[in-house]
Amino acid sequence: MRSVRRLLREPLGVFGLALVLLVIFGAIFADLLTSWDPTRINPRDRFLGPSTDHLLGTDQLGRDLFARVLHGGRIALYVALVSTAISLAIGIVLGLIAGYGPRWLDNLLILLFDAMKSFPTVMLALALVTITGPSLTAVIVVVILVNVPGYARIVRTQTIAIKTSEFVTAAQSMGASTTRILRVHIMPNVIGPLVILASMDIPVVIAIEAGMSFLGLGVRPPTPSWGSILNDGFGQIRETPWIAIAGGLPIIITTLGFTFLGETLRDVFDPRLKGR
Amino acid sequence: MLNYAIKRLGLSVAIVSLAMFLLFCMIYLVPGDPASVALGPRATDAMKEALRVKMGLDQPIWVQFMNFFMGAWTGDLGEEVLSGRPVLDVVFEQLPYTLVLIAGGISWSVALGIPLGCWAAIKRGSLADRMVGILSVAVIAVPSFVIAIYALLIFSVTLRWLPAIGAGEPGDVGDQLIHLILPSLAVGLGWVGYIARMVRASMLEVLEASHIRTARAFGLPDRTITYRYALTIAILPTITLLGVGIGQMLSSAVFAEIVFARPGVGKLVYDAILTRNFPVVTGAVLVTTVIFVLLNLIADLIVGALDPRVRSSF
16 A cells, blocks of 8 residues: 555656556447447548547548547557466466476576577567468467566576575475475565566557557457557558557557556565666 | 687577577468469469479478578578579678668667766756656657657658658668668667666766766866766666667667668568568578577677676576
């Protein structure tokens, strides 16, 4: 509770929180906030500029951009939540194995993590999509491949640091099983800093989803995504700039909101991580 | 140090080998027969069979893998599907454009990041320091392709100050530089934030050091102390950070090349995917991966040379 109060004393944190809540609110109540269908094509209403009827205008197929932006938020937040959760789960398991398991397995996993990190993200995405074809799943897989090495490394370092401490030795000598030691003694000490770091990675995840959809490697049309709106707008940037603006604005708001919030949270909860 | 260098080099070789293995699996997994894809629907079975033999697709998978693997290590990345030109030539033809773009990005990030970080450190705790802090975080957070499109919209479409597409007339350096301004800004802006934070942090550390105190005691002017004695030391960690930065700028460069329709490796891969020119995709991904691994290797070796603790922990 004290942490929450400290967060609310930081203007930047409050600003970030407000932006994040705005995006979440828009995504949840998308259907109530606008009566337009984000995928319905209206050829007669193509390329309408922003007005009271269409707050952000319409795109090349006459679809309402405000509705598309709100529904695009659902995709962005869905990818952020699902892929972060899966990355965390895999990262924790691999990190615990590397940190607590035999030395050769540790070395092998470290090599694997380094290899995974050695592909530039966009190249990884491009290469993967050549096999799978563009889809939301491909986006989630790319995010997992990008995130897991970092998370697993942190868990591994923490596990190695904790496994020689006295309370773990005591548990071992009392006959506690490996799973019990990992679950009861090591996990709780690892998870705190990890969750903070994962929350700071959310802007990166959102950028990957939007970026891949922008390149046509992510969400398939007609499903609205901020990246695909940006791509629609990019094609028409000279004639109808509001489409590109409508696609870019939510990406900026969301990444800034999560970053400001994450930075403040980190300083409030764990000053040791400052400056990372 | 030699021991560390050998181990670190071995790791890099292992990583590149693993990357090759993954890429090979990827080619193998691509649905459809590469020979039929390459020749199109009107090819006869005999033509397909001939190409299949030429590409080595009739051999068992492990022979194919060894051929691919040995070929890749010796620079033979196969041939482009349509023209039959060696993939390595095609990639190296585009690589200079991408490297120039990244160099431009680094120029932006250094030219803006170092003064900002320095200024924030000197004015520690002031409003200026806080503004630089917020600005740094903000430019790191916003994805480079959004910056690229908004920059295109503002400076090319609306204000018409700068050109929107292409890399400029070949041979005309001035024109090429003008075409470089916006794409390199999009690539480098995020790193302005990283560098400003890094320089600020290390400046704060250096400004506390005893040789700076001595310089102050001697009554040297503040400017001399800051720029000659403090900044020259504080800048060192930034150099190694740039090693990692170049690799990450590769990703931003792909977007910048597509948005500004510039030639380069990113555009090459993107177009190759659209035309299902898979040897070019794998070749270009492999070349960029090798560059990325090499840069990380160099950065790690520099850090290892400067800081013995890094060597022992490896």
